[in-house]
Amino acid sequence: MFAHLSIYPATHDQAIESRKRSWEHWGKRYGFPDQQSYIDRPGTYASLVPGDDDFHSLVVWVLAPRNDPETLDFMCACEVYRRELSVSRQAGSNLDPTSEEPIGYGVGAVFTPPDKRGKGYAKHMMRLLHWVLAPASSFPDPFPEQWGKPPTVPQNYGRGVVSILWSALGPEYYKSCGPYPGKDGWTVVPNxxxxxxxxxxxxxxxxxxxxxxxxxxxxxxxxxxxxxxxxxxxxxxxxxxxxxxxxxxxxxxxxxxxxxxxxxxxxxxxxxxxxxxxxxxxxxxxxxxxxxxxxxxxxxxxxxxxxxxxxxxxxxxxxxxxxxxxxxxxxxxxxxxxxxxxxxxxxxxxxxxxxxxxxAEGHQLASVKWYGEEDKVEWLNNER
Structure with a gap:
């Protein structure tokens, strides 16, 4: 059903289009006086894959047809920040936390326009997102064949040990967006x-x-x-x-x-x-x-x-x-x-x-997807 779609870092025009789409829903809610001021907020004009010198640049990702990845008629979009981490492994772990600077990602602004809702686009986008955030080696099974080819992993991606988001849709929606059908995605943690x-x-x-x-x-x-x-x-x-x-x-x-x-x-x-x-x-x-x-x-x-x-x-x-x-x-x-x-x-x-x-409840449901080998993980210093 979704094999003809994949996720891509947004072009400049797609990033602006994603902000235009969500202006009514989020821009007004956050008190921006007009659409242009909402579009101009951080990240729109630097929405391509960030370089090493711009660690926290925001990247807009879109779900789009494989045969037209730069279309402005994309299905849905989200925003991702690459973020620095401090990680402590449990006693007996065979992973060396000092071998490489750990990377995490923050995901937000998941938005599907009204005319494209009810078709599972956002859920599929979030499922695919795991495959560009985490190393393929962190998944026990290969990419699902029914989804087509795996998305291309750009520079500075595919290295994450964790990704987080805040759910306004309750505890189950993003949990159902796992890297495989039936596999858990982001799990709500108590706050x-x-x-x-x-x-x-x-x-x-x-x-x-x-x-x-x-x-x-x-x-x-x-x-x-x-x-x-x-x-x-x-x-x-x-x-x-x-x-x-x-x-x-x-x-x-x-x-x-x-x-x-x-x-x-x-x-x-x-x-x-x-x-x-x-x-x-x-x-x-x-x-x-x-x-x-x-x-x-x-x-x-x-x-x-x-x-x-x-x-x-x-x-x-x-x-x-x-x-x-x-x-x-x-x-x-x-x-x-x-x-x-x-x-x-x-x-x-x-x-x-x-x-x-x-x-914390409502739109404040902090949720975690851990890509490390451990079965249990704790998010420290989660102060918003």
Whole structure:
């Protein structure tokens, strides 16, 4: 049924067409003022396969006929980021994690236009995607004959040990998109969402916690903290005892920590700061000193929310960090602060200042496809 179709990195025109198609569905939802500003967001004009010097370039992939791969009448599209990883193998693994820098991929923006829905195109695209993200050697069986020839694997692809996505379609849809018929694809992993009401938090924080030596970080400074944090994540993985099962963590450097900044540039008076760090971490460059990075969820017809995307903080300093964030957030009409997968040692302190813990749901279903040999894997530092 699908043998006449395959997946291809989008041409320049196809990448623009994919954004035009999803403008009504996603562009307006994210508050872009017009279609062109949505088209111009990062990745559209650099949508071909990235080179080694542009590690995190976004690549638009399309499902198209084999006899006309550059057509603008393609069936569906998605977007893929290549991302740096830190991986720890379980004790006794015969794979050397230091032999090659591990690679992971983030998948998003899966979209089929209304006139092509109900035909299984998106599911087939996602099934084929495994065969360009992971080494063929990671699959126990050859490419299914009924799907035709395997897709061509371009430079910098076919090396992944994991791919992830966030499902807005429940836990089963992407799980059913495996590399073979009947084989699992992306599996939902549990995520705990901690949220605070800004006004409640400001009232509950003790007076002595409101005093601290903190520096707010402009957009350009975020990358410095992300680089420090990435080095620390890598060092922690290398020095920790071998885990009982494989673990992986995406590294926030090389622009990943700054991904969300584009989404508020189009608003009047966009926020200036995207993080906070102790003055010690800024002046002494001591790894591990407290900091927090965040993004802004300013979506039409929804309460303004601040998402904490990365947090390194002791239990004792958590109220001070959160007070500084909440006090700044209030200036922009932000009513809620959210954090994913807060470390266990911080949860009790978070509750004292109004934090509520729930399981992430809706469009927030983080899902993983592991291509390594291990049967079990844990996603560390998944903070959005």
């Amino acid at each position: 705990t969402l901690t949220s605070w009401d800004v006004e409640t938090m400001l009232q509950r924080v003790d007076e002595d916690a409101k005093i601290g030596q903190w520096t707010f970080l402009e957009g350009g400074r975020v990358e410095e903290i992300a680089q420090m944090d990435s080095e620390l994540i890598t060092a922690e993985a290398r020095t920790a005892p071998p885990p009982k099962h494989a673990t992986f963590s995406f590294l926030p450097r090389q622009g990943l920590a700054q991904f969300w900044q584009f989404f508020v540039r189009h608003i009047d008076e966009p926020p200036e700061y995207w993080g906070i760090a102790s003055r010690g971490s800024e002046e002494d460059r001591t790894p591990g000193l407290p900091f927090a990075l965040w993004a802004y969820a300013f979506f039409p017809d929804k309460p303004r929310t601040l998402w904490i995307t990365r947090l390194r903080c002791s239990k004792g300093l958590l109220p001070s960090v959160l007070f500084q964030i909440a006090d700044y957030a209030k200036r922009f009409g932000i009513v809620k602060i959210e954090a994913w997968n807060l470390p266990d040692n911080l949860k009790e302190e978070a509750e004292k200042i109004g934090g509520c813990h729930t399981l």
